Amino acid sequence: MLIRLAGGDVIDPVNGETGQRDIWIRDGLLIDRPEGETPDETHDVSGCIVMAGAIDIHSHIGGGNVNTARLLLPEHHAAHLPRPANTPLSNAGWSTFQTGCLYAQMGFTTVVEPAMAPSAALHTHLELADIPIIDKATLAILGNDDFTLSLLRDAKSSSMLDDYVAWIIGSSRALGVKVINAGAAASFKENVRSFSFDDMVPEYGVSSRNIVKSLQASVTRLGIPHPLHVHANNLGIAGSADTAAATIAATEGVPMHLAHLQFYGYGIEGKRKFSSEAARLAELVNGNPDVTIDIGQVMFGQTVTISSDVMRQFTAIGNANPKKTVIIDGDGNSSGGIVPYRYRQDYYGSLQWAVGLELFLLITDPWRVFFTTDHPNGAPFTAYPELFELLMSSDARDAKSTELNPSALELTTLASVRREYTFEEIAIMTRAAPARLLGLKDRGHLGPGAIADVAVYRRSKDIAKMFREAALVFKNGELVVKNGKVTHYRWGKALRLNPPPDKAMIKRMKDYHDERYGLSLDWFTFPDTAIARDDPFAEVPCNS
Amino acid sequence: MSVAWIGSQPVPLMDAIQKAAKLLASSHCPVFSLDADVHGTRSTIALAERLGGAFDHVYGETLAREVALFTDNGGMFTTPGEARRRSSLIVLVGEIPAPHHDMLLAWSNTQPDLGDGGQRAWFHIGGAAPASRATRQFNRQLKTVPITGGDLPLSAVLAGLRARLQGRQVTSPLANVDRLGAALNKSQFPVFVFSSTSGEAAGLAMLQGLIADLNRKGRASSVFLPADDDAWGTALTSLWMTGFPPRTGFANSLPSYDPVRWDTQRMVRDKEADLHVWVSARGEMPPKGRKIKLISLSRAEAPTANATVTIAVGKAGRDHDGVAYSSRIGTFQALAATERSSLPSVSSIVQQLARALPGRQDLPC
Ligand SMILES: [Zn+2]
Numbered sequence: 001m002l003i004r005l006a007g008g009d010v011i012d013p014v015n016g017e018t019g020q021r022d023i024w025i026r027d028g029l030l031i032d033r034p035e036g037e038t039p040d041e042t043h044d045v046s047g048c049i050v051m052a053g054a055i056d057i058h059s060h061i062g063g064g065n066v067n068t069a070r071l072l073l074p075e076h077h078a079a080h081l082p083r084p085a086n087t088p089l090s091n092a093g094w095s096t097f098q099t100g101c102l103y104a105q106m107g108f109t110t111v112v113e114p115a116m117a118p119s120a121a122l123h124t125h126l127e128l129a130d131i132p133i134i135d136k137a138t139l140a141i142l143g144n145d146d147f148t149l150s151l152l153r154d155a156k157s158s159s160m161l162d163d164y165v166a167w168i169i170g171s172s173r174a175l176g177v178k179v180i181n182a183g184a185a186a187s188f189k190e191n192v193r194s195f196s197f198d199d200m201v202p203e204y205g206v207s208s209r210n211i212v213k214s215l216q217a218s219v220t221r222l223g224i225p226h227p228l229h230v231h232a233n234n235l236g237i238a239g240s241a242d243t244a245a246a247t248i249a250a251t252e253g254v255p256m257h258l259a260h261l262q263f264y265g266y267g268i269e270g271k272r273k274f275s276s277e278a279a280r281l282a283e284l285v286n287g288n289p290d291v292t293i294d295i296g297q298v299m300f301g302q303t304v305t306i307s308s309d310v311m312r313q314f315t316a317i318g319n320a321n322p323k324k325t326v327i328i329d330g331d332g333n334s335s336g337g338i339v340p341y342r343y344r345q346d347y348y349g350s351l352q353w354a355v356g357l358e359l360f361l362l363i364t365d366p367w368r369v370f371f372t373t374d375h376p377n378g379a380p381f382t383a384y385p386e387l388f389e390l391l392m393s394s395d396a397r398d399a400k401s402t403e404l405n406p407s408a409l410e411l412t413t414l415a416s417v418r419r420e421y422t423f424e425e426i427a428i429m430t431r432a433a434p435a436r437l438l439g440l441k442d443r444g445h446l447g448p449g450a451i452a453d454v455a456v457y458r459r460s461k462d463i464a465k466m467f468r469e470a471a472l473v474f475k476n477g478e479l480v481v482k483n484g485k486v487t488h489y490r491w492g493k494a495l496r497l498n499p500p501p502d503k504a505m506i507k508r509m510k511d512y513h514d515e516r517y518g519l520s521l522d523w524f525t526f527p528d529t530a531i532a533r534d535d536p537f538a539e540v541p542c543n544s
Numbered sequence: 545m546s547v548a549w550i551g552s553q554p555v556p557l558m559d560a561i562q563k564a565a566k567l568l569a570s571s572h573c574p575v576f577s578l579d580a581d582v583h584g585t586r587s588t589i590a591l592a593e594r595l596g597g598a599f600d601h602v603y604g605e606t607l608a609r610e611v612a613l614f615t616d617n618g619g620m621f622t623t624p625g626e627a628r629r630r631s632s633l634i635v636l637v638g639e640i641p642a643p644h645h646d647m648l649l650a651w652s653n654t655q656p657d658l659g660d661g662g663q664r665a666w667f668h669i670g671g672a673a674p675a676s677r678a679t680r681q682f683n684r685q686l687k688t689v690p691i692t693g694g695d696l697p698l699s700a701v702l703a704g705l706r707a708r709l710q711g712r713q714v715t716s717p718l719a720n721v722d723r724l725g726a727a728l729n730k731s732q733f734p735v736f737v738f739s740s741t742s743g744e745a746a747g748l749a750m751l752q753g754l755i756a757d758l759n760r761k762g763r764a765s766s767v768f769l770p771a772d773d774d775a776w777g778t779a780l781t782s783l784w785m786t787g788f789p790p791r792t793g794f795a796n797s798l799p800s801y802d803p804v805r806w807d808t809q810r811m812v813r814d815k816e817a818d819l820h821v822w823v824s825a826r827g828e829m830p831p832k833g834r835k836i837k838l839i840s841l842s843r844a845e846a847p848t849a850n851a852t853v854t855i856a857v858g859k860a861g862r863d864h865d866g867v868a869y870s871s872r873i874g875t876f877q878a879l880a881a882t883e884r885s886s887l888p889s890v891s892s893i894v895q896q897l898a899r900a901l902p903g904r905q906d907l908p909c
Pocket residue numbers: 058060114115259260374377
């Protein structure tokens with residue numbers, strides 16, 4: 001099958017200047033214009049913007065904690081308006097099926113679930129397998145489990161830690177490693193209530209910094225393409241900018257990704273002792289080429305916060321809206337908290353909104369700042385179109401600012417920042433850079449050989465509308481969305497690394513689970529066939 | 545051996561599929577009562593969506609109570625694995641379903657290796673209602689210290705205990721409450737183990753209130769043990785597929801969750817449905833004396849009484865591989881067949897039913 005997208009304005013910064021050119025697709029891949037062949041299908045996309053399919057590096061779309069949030073909040077689905085569609089289960093509220101459809105309609109074709117507890121990997125992958133159309137991937141959480149902490153306490157060889165990380169990645173089918181408030185969940189079980197970068201985990205005498213640095217080094221040695229993905233300490237707290245600054249300074253020449261930096265952009269100035277430190281953090285990021293960040297933008301309205309940072313979520317119980325929460329002290333890395341929350345246009349909400357935008361606009365390199373709302377923590381991903389508009393239009397920011405709390409905005413630089421993202425910068429931030437950050441060479445651009453994940457947008461003065469309803473979306477060369485509606489259902493894959501497991505580590509894991517849980521290791525592992533879909537996984541190579 | 549019947553007559557499988565598909569296609573409101581592994585559940589829910597039907601678990605009554613613990617209240621929880629490794633104080637609350645007794649007895653032979661690492665102490669909070677023989681024997685084996693209040697029901701005992709721990713005067717005395725207070729002070733991570741059969745919703749909300757109190761200064765948590773692991777697995781599967789727990793129905797492909805309206809067995813009783821699809825990989829029989837048409841997918845060697853169509857199915861983890869929830873690990877577990885047989889899986893039969901419907905479309909799962 002040969003498909004031609006004719007006459008669009010192609011925005012593909014990896015492969016050259018923006019300009020009008022045709023895109024050719026054969027058998028799911030992008031190809032150079034074939035000489036003397038007639039396409040089986042031609043789509044006239046003249047006047048439209050053509051980009052690679054977008055990639056979301058951090059969105060909580062499936063797994064135990066997400067599902068517990070659904071259980072806690074059946075009333076929350078009203079927040080997602082049903083859309084007419086004649087595809088199976090795509091009207092199902094806040095479900096896996098709707099997740100795939102809504103992402104595809106916006107031109108997103110790959111999404112990373114960033115917080116998979118390795119011990120519940122099967123659950124996560126079962127959910128991801130029921131997200132249609134798009135490809136998915138997961139980051140495995142490490143850093144709060146007894147096994148890692150014991151290795152670090154006992155100063156075991158770094159190769160043993162590497163073997164463990166490789167076993168976790170392989171058995172949980174992950175694409176990378178994430179630490180979440182490293183050491184805090186373990187400390188919370190020992191009744192520790194606040195935990196900073198240089199605090200020690202009781203019983204182990206291992207600091208959060210030590211955990212982060214050890215895992216960062218291990219990820220690098222193993223050739224895992226995605227740098228260690230760090231959810232830092234003290235999320236959401238006034239003064240957390242100091243923690244973020246210390247974490248940024250700890251890269252020490254090795255790549256590190258800092259998640260949802262907005263939630264750490266807070267100082268202690270002003271009457272309410274809650275102010276913006278975004279400009280300072282942006283400067284630190286600009287000056288440190290080893291650090292990448294995503295934002296975790298706040299948008300207003302009802303949402304639910306879902307986080308494996310159980311210490312932070314426990315502290316937030318008092319702000320729950322509605323007043324019900326779930327707090328889980330899980331084994332190892334499976335802790336978490338579900339706290340529903342409504343972002344109001346009050347002082348706090350306004351400040352958080354502005355901090356996120358400041359970071360977006362003051363961090364200069366679109367290759368190192370990533371587009372997220374930390375779905376659903378800052379806002380559901382369905383708010384993306386409005387967020388694109390805010391980034392691309394200073395008028396839109398000014399208009400929204402008039403509705404917000406002026407004393408909060410006064411403590412930010414937002415009004416003075418007039419930068420507007422270009423389409424090229426959007427294409428880098430949401431396509432090219434995520435592919436590079438995750439080690440996905442086959443996507444994020446429109447060069448020959450890439451998989452044919454293509455999003456076509458109809459130009460409009462209404463930027464949000466343009467990004468909400470893609471004119472056409474192709475996934476692996478299959479037309480899946482037309483005029484903002486899903487027209488074709490297919491099943492994507494979960495992208496994973498597959499480092500070979502070390503035999504001695506398998507034996508060690510068997511003994512550990514036998515001894516500590518009284519259960520054989522096969523209670524915790526699973527074959528690919530357990531997913532019950534054809535080829536549910538696709539392998540991504542490690543760096544050699 | 546026959547695997548399909550129309551009425552009481554053995555028939556080839558395809559004939560039974562065709563007949564069942566006809567019934568499904570002509571039904572205005574089919575309801576599904578299901579008991580299957582994750583994949584059987586996924587397919588059945590997908591079929592219910594296609595047909596505009598409603599679904600519930602075979603044990604829907606108990607499951608609805610368990611779901612309500614979360615939708616109404618939430619709470620603080622830990623996993624059995626963490627409780628085993630970390631908790632030196634286990635407090636059982638009310639009746640713990642028999643399938644979980646072995647796990648708890650196994651804990652009693654181990655010592656925590658995390659946290660305070662102390663010798664494990666066991667308490668049991670009970671109400672006036674007489675405990676079952678199994679529970680009495682279980683408590684004896686664990687040497688639990690009983691917390692009771694004469695003729696007070698469990699929820700009143702929990703309320704009294706909570707008040708006492710808050711330092712308030714309580715009119716009705718509770719047995720051994722000071723011992724429990726001392727044990728709570730000593731243990732770094734006490735864990736309350738409960739089930740929906742432990743008591744009424746108000747009592748379990750009180751239990752979570754008590755745990756919240758303990759967490760003001762120290763740590764404590766609870767282990768929730770579902771009455772039936774497969775039913776809980778169906779609830780979790782339904783949540784990701786539809787956004788809602790069971791007792792969900794579809795109208796114009798929009799799911800709606802309503803634990804009263806979509807109680808499938810009530811719908812069958814009240815003839816709100818015109819076709820009942822009974823799915824039991826455990827081979828249980830539907831309630832007798834119902835007047836509407838019945839399709840039965842059951843692990844049976846004989847036709848189901850009063851079923852227009854019966855198709856024999858296997859059970860995941862026995863006849864074929866599958867995936868089921870395990871409260872042992874607090875998540876899903878891949879199951880390998882222990883006695884592999886030719887009985888088809890629920891999922892494969894449901895998919896065949898869907899392909900036999902007008903339109904002949906595959907289900908999404
Ligand atoms: Zn996150």
